[in-house]
Amino acid sequence: MAEPRVLVFGGTTEGREIAEWLSARGGCRVFISSLTEFGGSLVQGLQNVTSLTGRLLPEDIESLLRDQSFSCVVDATHPYAAGVSTSIANAAEACAVPLYRVLRDPEPEGPWNTVDSPQEAARYVSGRPGNVLLTTGSKDLPLYAEAIDGFADRVYARILPVASSLEAASGLGLAVDHIIAMKGPFSKELNCALIRDLGIDILVTKASGAAGGFWEKVEAAEECGIELVVIHRPTKEDGLTMGQLKDELEKALA
Numbered sequence: 474m475a476e477p478r479v480l481v482f483g484g485t486t487e488g489r490e491i492a493e494w495l496s497a498r499g500g501c502r503v504f505i506s507s508l509t510e511f512g513g514s515l516v517q518g519l520q521n522v523t524s525l526t527g528r529l530l531p532e533d534i535e536s537l538l539r540d541q542s543f544s545c546v547v548d549a550t551h552p553y554a555a556g557v558s559t560s561i562a563n564a565a566e567a568c569a570v571p572l573y574r575v576l577r578d579p580e581p582e583g584p585w586n587t588v589d590s591p592q593e594a595a596r597y598v599s600g601r602p603g604n605v606l607l608t609t610g611s612k613d614l615p616l617y618a619e620a621i622d623g624f625a626d627r628v629y630a631r632i633l634p635v636a637s638s639l640e641a642a643s644g645l646g647l648a649v650d651h652i653i654a655m656k657g658p659f660s661k662e663l664n665c666a667l668i669r670d671l672g673i674d675i676l677v678t679k680a681s682g683a684a685g686g687f688w689e690k691v692e693a694a695e696e697c698g699i700e701l702v703v704i705h706r707p708t709k710e711d712g713l714t715m716g717q718l719k720d721e722l723e724k725a726l727a
Contacts, residue, residue, distance in 0.1 A: 477501040477726050478542060482561055483549030484508060486658075486684040487575050487715065491549055492516045494719060501544070501726055506537075509635055535564040545571040545725050547718065552577055553679055555707045573721055574712035577682040583691065585701040587680075594677055594704050595620035601700070603674025606631065606667065608657075608690065609704065611638040618645040629653060629671050658686025664693030677702045 484507025495503045496519040506525040516522050548561045565572035588594045591613040599620040611632045618624045625646040632638040634654035642652045681687050694701040
């Protein structure tokens, strides 16, 4: 019998954990698809794990599933990558491949300012005074650049240390000393140091949960006495916890 093949989508903390667990478990070939080489580097060196990097259109995902005879697919993409999850689900259904979606912890609730989208966050911040620390990645930076007067002077962007993110930030006029290119998640202490050193008044984050270092941002904002703006997750999802996923994979790969 041919060795089972598992396709994991997600250059995330969850994607890495699943790949590490499957590699240690053995008995299958694992392919992990991530948007960037950085995401692929998270699983570098794992036995029986192959990294696939690059943006996949919906038709690319379906072609991948049709051509490679995967036993099952795991969607471990970021909770804010709703469009990608929809494409994965549609492709899995079209190709009759079992799909498992792993979820992060439930969206956190607290006494912070919440908005429904990056667009709303940009509009909200544009009407508030002071320096802004964006910890939401590079993809939505153009929204803030368009909405915020004095964007290049007021905004500091914390992004992944990869060329595409750096080019996106600098292309919008952010100077080098306003770009923080670091891999997270970050400790409360490091968040506090950045807030104080840069004179931050507002921190913007997604409700990414513990895996994304969310609570360390909350604690830092509280300790430093600054405003915290949290972007809601785009959808309420159905799926499995990490423990449930591993149980299901054990049965599927037995």
